[in-house]
Amino acid sequence: MPLDEYDKIAHLLRRAGFTAHPDELEAATARGLQAVVEDLLNFERFPDVPPDPEILAALDQSQDTFNRMRGDFLNRLTRWWLHAMATTPRPLQEKMVLFWHGLFATSVAGLEFWQQIYLQNENFRGNFDPDTGQLLRPAPGNPFPVGNFRRMLEYLSKDPAMLYWLDNQFNVKKNNEVGSNENYARELHELFSMGVEDVVAKVPNYTERDIRQASRALTGWRVLPRSANFTFPRVFSFDPTRHDFGPYEHLGKRGGNNADFIFDNIVRHRNPGQKQSAVGRFLGYRLFTFFGYEDPEPEIINALADVFDGAHGGEPFNIRNMLRTIFTPGNLVSEAFYSERAFRARVKSPTEYVVSLVRLLTFDRATSRPEGISSSSAVMRLLSNGMVQMGQQLFAPPDVSGWREGLAWISTTSVLARFNFANDILALQVNQGGIDLTRLMTQARLQEALQQRRYGEVVDFLARLLWQIPPSAEAREALIGYLQAPIPNTSESTLVSQKIRGLIHLMLAAPDFQLS
């Protein structure tokens, strides 16, 4: 059964962003699917989230001072990003920053200078120039998060956090077969661009020798250890005295005198007899898995790879074009994206779980946007702490291959963590920094409905808000039963507030809210 326009838009908003509040849905439906897609894709039309002045100030602290507060810095940074995701008018940009963080997974656990992880996040959103170490909003030429992938590889290879995390910082000329450190060269091929095997043809994409030769080309790429303007290493530097000028033999080609040769070879690499590039397929697979569903069909992967390769005359290596293909109705890929197979079939990552929750519950119908939370609020603290329990600490992926997505998010531990997190966030009263549920109840006229025991109405409204689908008869009955069940020694007025909080808690812990 194909999705109707309402479901399609709800699906798009949830996947390309974080939530579809019924009011947003109404406004989006009035504009039509195509217009909504273009707004999401061309997010530059809307204001970017501002940087946090305290984070910027921390970058200027001496290293000793910074190191004493680096745990606080990381917490603040996490809250800032989560707050950005919860409130941004550019949801697809934030989604893509999250995507790149999962793909180019870099962890503070391997960094000496934690400040660098913030620069990387700004790099992912297009606000960092690694050649100067400057934060600019936006930085001219920075291709992230939806630009030219060939250039992204370059920007990521020059990223200070990445240079430290995967040791390319220490990669110096050795001999004609190897650089002194191949860690980055390996992950560049294996995890960041094409994968060990061609996603469709299942043949090896490269050899160990290709890795070693690439590590030669990446020698001398490092971070300037000191610079007059900055308190920590953040400026990319090419050191010709440490560099091996080639020529290299890489992916069947011979030549080059620097890593440009490697990046060019990577993005153009096709295995014998294959029409599509290996990177196009890899990214097609990763993007569709992230936005659509797991294990997409080869036709979908190939169609996205064709877009990446510029097979239809578009700019090659362009990520935005791939996203446009996924979201714009009327092609093979978007048919799959808007299919029943994709609908409500993505397990929310902890990030998506907490962000969607806070976005929906703080949405103010008067201003049509989330209100009443700052990045320093108690709610935001709960968010970042809760996510650790759920298995996703931003800026600290478990390893360089990132987080395992999908059902891997659902374990006994994380189920409990989600349940308890929802309980804690609902238990916080407004005067403790909690979410303003009175506003929600008043705006939805839930108070009257509750007092008059029109419980079905309450459940239906909240299901539409939180799940965007009507509850099943069984779920409806269970939730109505919950509202009816008394709490001993509780006055009527307290009871109403406790029951509404309890109901929302249950709906956030229910299977329907775990899926997007």
Next chain:
Amino acid sequence: MSKTTRREFIKKSGMMALSVGLSQQAFWRHVRAASESVLTQAAALSPADRILVVIQLDGGNDGLNTVIPLSGSAASLYRQYRPTLAIPETNALPIGTDAAGTLLGFHRNMQPLKELYDRGYVAVIQSVGYPNPNRSHFASQDIWHTGDPEGRKRTGWLGRYLDVTSPSAENPLLAVSLAGTRLPLTLHAEHVLVPAVGSVANYQFRTQPPGDHQNKIRAFLALNRETASDHVLRKQIQLVALDTYESVERLQSGIQRYTSDPAITYNPQNSLAQALRQVAQILAATLGTRILYVSIGGFDTHQSQANTHATLLARLSEAVATFHADLVRLGLDDRVLIMTWSEFGRKVTENGNQGTDHGTVGPQFLIGTRVKGRIVGEHPSLRPEDLNPGLSDPKFSARAIDFRSIYATILEKWFLVDSREILGGGFELLDIL
């Protein structure tokens, strides 16, 4: 709320086939192999009675200062390489000689473990590591967790053991991790869910207000039992939610069965002892738990190592001895095997900060009443030609023991299963069980 929540659910929704999948054949093959095994017949314990407790020494334990060479070239080179960090001979507790005749001793802070060793309950396995060692904590830990030096496997070696032997596990507490809230990769499985409990006290559904708890739990269970949709993902989530509920209930009610003994004190300042106390609680509750996982951090001693390391060894040793005494009291000691591991040893040469950098091989311990207490293998050679060039850490040489030999020995001789499928190959079995 009945104890059979999950089983009923499985029956109702036909999930059995889905969760058993292809492993079923393998499962029965292993059951047969185990029941026909001479070992099974010889041993008084059935495979189902055997318990493994894993202790991870997180950060890379300095093996050379744990099991100290006291004679021969190893001893003299050791003192030469470590002018400030070498443990003086008088401060070591001699435990005997290895296969090459080198006299070895425990660090002086390991007296409680030495007592267990003297009773024949500790196997000291020397020079354990893997070929082409990776000195990254993360990479090396992953290798130990997965049992795969190629780094390709995404499940843990014990996770795969659970998958093979109990693919449709009805008991949600078959294995429990008490090492934080993130499940160690060792216990990641394809089919079996292992709870990362962190602390038993916190492993509960929090609800507010308290008077509404039963109402909420009832509704939560109803939402996860509803059959309206046949969506596979949804069903999986429901299944895990019900599993979680059951594991919480079983754990919280079972834990009441443990009573402490004034003669056995788990040091409240020792986090490993506290974790092992919870292990004892779980075992005393007879919840059918077969594998328990705990960890102790702080072994990454790049600077001012001496005191830190001495304290850590004291904690390890004290905690294990207390736990063993408690197991004896509970009548469980012959059913429990304790294994320690750490991702790598450290370099022979001390660095410029009275610490040591990441190395390769190190000693590991197997502890328990049923263990053949002895020294296995040889102390790593410290001769310059046997060290990795420029790195000053012992090579993974012919005399080293592949860590998977320990895994294989535990799988074959303790759990009585064929280790080859789990480890992706056959490994030499050690004479320690």
